[in-house]
Amino acid sequence: MEAFTKLTGLVAPLDRSNVDTDAIIPKQFLKSIKRTGFGPNLFDEWRYLDHGEPGMDNSTRPLNPDFVLNQPRYEGAEILLARTNFGCGSSREHAPWALLDYGFRCVIAPSFADIFFNNCFKNGILPIVLEEKIVDRLFAEAAANEGYRLTVDLEAETITLPDGDVINFDVEPDRKHSLYHGLDDIGITLQQADAIATYEERRRKQVPWLFND
Amino acid sequence: MAGKTLYDKLWDDHLVAENPDGSALIYIDRQLLHEVTSPQAFEGLRLADRKPRRIDANLATPDHNVPTTSRAQGIDDPVSRIQVNTLDANCTEYGITEFTMSDTRQGIVHVVGPEQGYTLPGITMVCGDSHTATHGAFGTLAFGIGTSEVEHVLATQCLRQKKMKNMLVKVDGKLGHGVTAKDIVLAVIGKTGTAGGSGHAIEFAGSAIMDLSMEARMTICNMAIEAGARVGMVAVDQKTIDYVKGRPFAPKGEDWDAAVAAWQDLHSDPDAEFDTVVELRAEDIEPQVTWGTSPEMVVPVSARVPDPAAETNLIKKEGMDRALAYMGLKANMAVGDIPLDRVFIGSCTNSRIEDLREAAEVARGRQVADSIKQAMVVPGSGLVKAQAEAEGLDKIFLEAGFEWREPGCSMCLAMNADRLEPGEHCASTSNRNFEGRQGQGGRTHLVSPAMAAAAAVHGRFVDIRDLEPVQEH
Ligand code: SF4
Numbered sequence: 001m002e003a004f005t006k007l008t009g010l011v012a013p014l015d016r017s018n019v020d021t022d023a024i025i026p027k028q029f030l031k032s033i034k035r036t037g038f039g040p041n042l043f044d045e046w047r048y049l050d051h052g053e054p055g056m057d058n059s060t061r062p063l064n065p066d067f068v069l070n071q072p073r074y075e076g077a078e079i080l081l082a083r084t085n086f087g088c089g090s091s092r093e094h095a096p097w098a099l100l101d102y103g104f105r106c107v108i109a110p111s112f113a114d115i116f117f118n119n120c121f122k123n124g125i126l127p128i129v130l131e132e133k134i135v136d137r138l139f140a141e142a143a144a145n146e147g148y149r150l151t152v153d154l155e156a157e158t159i160t161l162p163d164g165d166v167i168n169f170d171v172e173p174d175r176k177h178s179l180y181h182g183l184d185d186i187g188i189t190l191q192q193a194d195a196i197a198t199y200e201e202r203r204r205k206q207v208p209w210l211f212n213d
Numbered sequence: 214m215a216g217k218t219l220y221d222k223l224w225d226d227h228l229v230a231e232n233p234d235g236s237a238l239i240y241i242d243r244q245l246l247h248e249v250t251s252p253q254a255f256e257g258l259r260l261a262d263r264k265p266r267r268i269d270a271n272l273a274t275p276d277h278n279v280p281t282t283s284r285a286q287g288i289d290d291p292v293s294r295i296q297v298n299t300l301d302a303n304c305t306e307y308g309i310t311e312f313t314m315s316d317t318r319q320g321i322v323h324v325v326g327p328e329q330g331y332t333l334p335g336i337t338m339v340c341g342d343s344h345t346a347t348h349g350a351f352g353t354l355a356f357g358i359g360t361s362e363v364e365h366v367l368a369t370q371c372l373r374q375k376k377m378k379n380m381l382v383k384v385d386g387k388l389g390h391g392v393t394a395k396d397i398v399l400a401v402i403g404k405t406g407t408a409g410g411s412g413h414a415i416e417f418a419g420s421a422i423m424d425l426s427m428e429a430r431m432t433i434c435n436m437a438i439e440a441g442a443r444v445g446m447v448a449v450d451q452k453t454i455d456y457v458k459g460r461p462f463a464p465k466g467e468d469w470d471a472a473v474a475a476w477q478d479l480h481s482d483p484d485a486e487f488d489t490v491v492e493l494r495a496e497d498i499e500p501q502v503t504w505g506t507s508p509e510m511v512v513p514v515s516a517r518v519p520d521p522a523a524e525t526n527l528i529k530k531e532g533m534d535r536a537l538a539y540m541g542l543k544a545n546m547a548v549g550d551i552p553l554d555r556v557f558i559g560s561c562t563n564s565r566i567e568d569l570r571e572a573a574e575v576a577r578g579r580q581v582a583d584s585i586k587q588a589m590v591v592p593g594s595g596l597v598k599a600q601a602e603a604e605g606l607d608k609i610f611l612e613a614g615f616e617w618r619e620p621g622c623s624m625c626l627a628m629n630a631d632r633l634e635p636g637e638h639c640a641s642t643s644n645r646n647f648e649g650r651q652g653q654g655g656r657t658h659l660v661s662p663a664m665a666a667a668a669a670v671h672g673r674f675v676d677i678r679d680l681e682p683v684q685e686h
Contacts, residue, residue, distance in 0.1 A: 016535070017528055018407060018507050022647045023300065031278065031292040033252035035298050045271040051621075051653045054292050085408040088441070090626075091343040092250065093359035114411060114443050115357055121359035132616060146379040172375065172600045174234035185361070186261070189369045192230055192238055196371055199240050203547060209464035209472060210242050210336065 003182030007105055008151040011077030012069055013142045019082060020089035021116060025098040026126055028053055038094055039101030044071065073146045080110040086127075087116025096123045106152050108159075110135050113170040121175045122185065125152060128169045154180055216423060216482025218379045219446055220414040223479075225371040227337045227438045229371055236373050241366050242336035245322045246309070248272035248300040250341025250630070250658040254364035255303040266370045267306055272331050272462075273304050276321045281618035282593050284314055293629065320594020320620040323347040323561035326607035329598055330460025333425045334449045334476040335540035339366055344561050344644065347439040350430035351447035351457070352479035354414075356436065375443065378488040380413035381481075384421040385537065386495035391677040393564060393571065394429035395495075395661035396644070398436040399501035403511040405491055410442030413489060417447050418483060421495035428567040435562045436644050439508040448480035461505040500677050502548050503646045503659040505536035510646070512548060514664070514676045520544035539648055540655040540656045541636065548674050553584070553656065556652070556669040558615075558662055559591030560625035563642035566600050572642075575666035578683035582672030589616040589631065591623040615669065640668035646660040 029041045030055060032181055033130070040058040047069060049062040061064040062071045080099065087095060096119045099107070110132040112120075120127040130138075141161070142148040151160040154176060159167040171179075178185060189196075204211050217225070229238040251273070258265070265271065288294040304311035312318040312325065319325070319388070323344050332348040335424050337343060338355040341363040345480035348355035362372055369587075382401055402409075411465050415437050422430065430447045437445025448571060454473055457463050464472045499513035510533070512519065521533035521544060537544060542551060544651040558572050569592060581588045592598035598620055601607055607617045624631040625643040627650070633639050635654025642649075646657035660668065663677045 017532055020507075020645075020647045022626075022645070022650050026649060026653070027277075027626050030628065031296050033255075033256070033296060035253045045649050045653055048233050085411070085441070088407060088473060089343065089438075091341060091357040091359055093253075093341075093361060096359075111408060111411065113408075113441065115359060119359035119361065127663075167591060172235065174232065174236040174373070177234065185373060186259075186263070186365050186368045188375060189238060189365065189371055192371075195230045195238065196240070196369060200370065203240065203242075207242075207335075207472070207475070209269075209468040210333070213267065 001122070001182050001184065004105060004124055004126050004131040004150065004179045005155055007078060008149055008157070009080045009106065010074065010076055011138070011142045011150055012077035012079050013081040013139050013146050014068055015139060016081065017083035018085045018088055021087055021092050021095040022089055024095040025092065025130055026052070030092055030094050035097050036101055038098035039103070041066070042098040044100040076103065078103055078105050079152065080104045080107045081135070081142055082107055084109065084111045086112050088113035091115045093119045093123070095118050096125050098126055108135065108138065108209060109177065121179055123181065124179065126152065126179060128152070128159070130167065130169060147167045215486040216484040218481040218485040218487065219352060219381055219416050219448055219479060220354065220377070220444065221485070222337065223337065224376055226335070227354065236375060238371050239337065239374050240371055241339050241441040242270065243331060243338045244271045244363070245326055245338070245340035245345070245367050246271055246363070247277060247322050247342065248275040248296045250276045250360050251303065251363055252296065252299045253360045254341070254367060255637060257364040258367055258573060263368045266307050270370060271309045271367070272326070272415055273300060273309055274319050274325050275300050275321055277622045277626065279314050280629055281621050281623045281631055284619060290630070295460045296358065299310065299616065317599060320597065321359040321622055323366065323435065324565060324593030325596065327351065328460070328594055330457050330463030333457060334453055334479050339372070341502045343368035343438045345433050346443060346666070347435040347446040347561055349434040349437065349446035349644065350427060351453055352476065353384070354444065356443040358428050362625040375652065377414045378412055379490070380410055380415045380442065380489040381487040382415055382417050383419040384417070386421055387493040388421055388495045388498065389678065391496055391663060392500055393661040393663065394425055396498050396501045397547060398433045399508065399511045399659060400441045400498045401491065402436065402508045405440050406492065407507050407509045408441040410626050411659055413442050414444035415442045415447065417439050418446060422447060423450060426567060427452055427564045428640055431565070432562055436508070439644055442499070449476050497678055500664050502656045502664070502674055503550065504540065504542060504551070505534070506539055506646055506648050508644070508646060508659060510536055514548050514674055516548060517549065518546050551674060552638055553640055553668055554586050555627055555633060555639045555641055556585060556588035556665050557624040557641040557643065558589065558665050559623050560643035561593065561661045562644045564591060564593030564597065566597050568642065569597070569601050569606050572662040572666040573609045575677070575680065576613040576615060576664050576670065577609045579613055579670040581669045584668055584672040586643045587616065587620055588614065588669040589624065591618045594620050608662060613670070626650060629631065640665045640674065
């Protein structure tokens with residue numbers, strides 16, 4: 001996983017609440033057995049005017065000019081600004097894979113669905129929860145200023161606005177540590193192999209019917 | 214000190230380590246695998262040169278991509294075929310038990326787990342699927358995870374977790390005739406909203422819940438995720454134990470007696486404290502129908518489609534406007550006037566034998582309306598299908614003009630060939646009415662199995678409570 005330290009990136013505002021993972025990456029693309037290549041199909045049903053299927057040449061498909069990411073001013077955006085309950089619905093990790101593959105490294109919203117939030121951290125994406133009032137302000141500023149960029153500093157847990165204002169955010173220490181150093185969670189857990197083995201032995205005695213090896 | 218909730222007990226019982234940074238390592242007793250969220254996990258293991266820690270703690274079956282028409286020819290869609298073949302190959306390589314597409318035990322993971330007694334009270338269970346909450350009906354700590362976590366569980370048999378908050382959803386009283394578990398859970402979501410349970414483990418309790426069968430409890434826990442919660446649970450009682458007894462993976466003999474003794478404590482203590490409490494009266498719950506593109510956009514069948522003009526919250530109002538436009542509906546129209554094109558009875562919410570019995574009861578002696586292009590019944594597993602056929606339910610459906618299919622997720626998410634055409638309305642017993650969920654441009658209305666069957670025969674939504682009995686002849 002790529003580490004996330006500090007990012008200054010263009011902001012794209014997606015002004016809808018309850019954006020579900022089916023919308024982020026529609027099911028027909030979940031048939032892939034890879035982790036990459038989902039970017040061109042991020043928000044597929046909103047982004048294109050035709051119906052997308054795996055294997056299509058996305059560069060020749062008709063774009064929906066009304067969809068925010070299709071506006072030239074948001075090309076190359078790395079920070080997605082979103083509304084409440086972003087990432088609700090299915091647990092598909094294809095959703096953060098698609099966001100990452102498209103180029104997003106950070107999503108800011110007033111709230112996230114739990115599984116999606118968790119999945120982001122496993123893939124080098126920083127989801128930031130901010131108060132609704134602050135998110136409203138960012139939406140207004142992003143809309144009013146072309147080329148609106150924010151600087152997200154994970155170490156300091158701050159977002160710096162173009163006018164120099166600084167907003168603080170919180171991130172849980174263990175998640176921060178993994179993301180900041182780009183660590184593999186399994187590797188971290190395996191450092192506790194002794195504790196796992198001890199627990200497992202006890203469990204095997206307590207509930208032998210769960211062990212069929 | 215206050216007593217413990219059911220969730221507290223399950224959590225404490227599976228705690229491997231508490232880390233200084235505030236996270237915890239919890240032990241996972243069993244994992245379910247399906248073809249969509251596992252290939253990258255197995256690939257990850259291979260790339261890191263790791264092996265599954267406990268082969269016996271995994272059970273696999275393909276469900277999302279499988280065709281619901283005859284299996285004899287295999288899968289037409291080459292991309293779906295690769296995914297299902299990949300699951301088969303991974304399970305063979307590692308020696309993981311799999312019910313393959315041609316096995317009668319194959320089905321939707323959340324139907325298969327309980328049916329096989331693989332789901333047991335007091336265990337932790339995960340699956341790369343958000344509806345894993347279903348298994349909480351057994352006093353099981355069960356939740357959906359992403360693919361990285363599937364890999365993590367394969368490699369370590371553990372997960373790094375933060376403890377969630379406790380939420381109690383209490384439904385007391387007696388349900389009205391024709392009102393089902395699906396209506397309860399839709400009514401709950403209507404009340405809490407789809408983010409109401411975020412960060413919480415929900416326990417469903419109260420006399421109306423404990424009066425329900427195990428299958429109905431599964432329907433309720435299944436949709437905890439639509440209330441924003443990863444976990445939905447019901448305390449263990451005699452019904453739970455009776456349901457599990459004798460199933461293939463359930464403990465036997467002395468183990469069984471020890472297990473039953475251990476399960477007696479799987480309920481919240483009387484003095485346990487919950488962070489959030491929601492209460493409903495069963496008598497107040499009517500059959501529910503969703504009108505919009507989020508499960509919280511739900512009304513009683515007797516009501517009208519809400520008017521965004523009456524909504525004061527601007528963001529909510531815009532969401533409602535957008536939903537009405539997508540659904541092609543008008544504010545204030547009667548639910549009974551919503552046009553319908555197709556009917557889908559199935560999914561991990563409502564494809565168990567009781568669901569099919571309820572739907573068949575309505576279909577018996579009636580005919581699917583001419584205006585309905587297709588009404589399909591998709592059993593949750595091969596065993597549910599066989600049971601339904603033994604009871605003659607397939608005949609009832611077929612005579613009424615329904616299609617009778619092979620088991621799988623089917624039109625719940627339309628990853629296989631079963632899907633809506635753009636603009637079509639569907640009365641569906643599944644759990645999500647998101648835009649495009651059942652096919653691009655498709656319009657989903659979530660209802661109970663009986664309501665779906667009644668909608669099929671009338672060609673529109675009717676109040677199941679008003680349905681006249683069919684004359685015997
Ligand atoms: S039936 Fe639907 S909700 Fe359930 S596991 Fe399958 S796709 Fe997911």
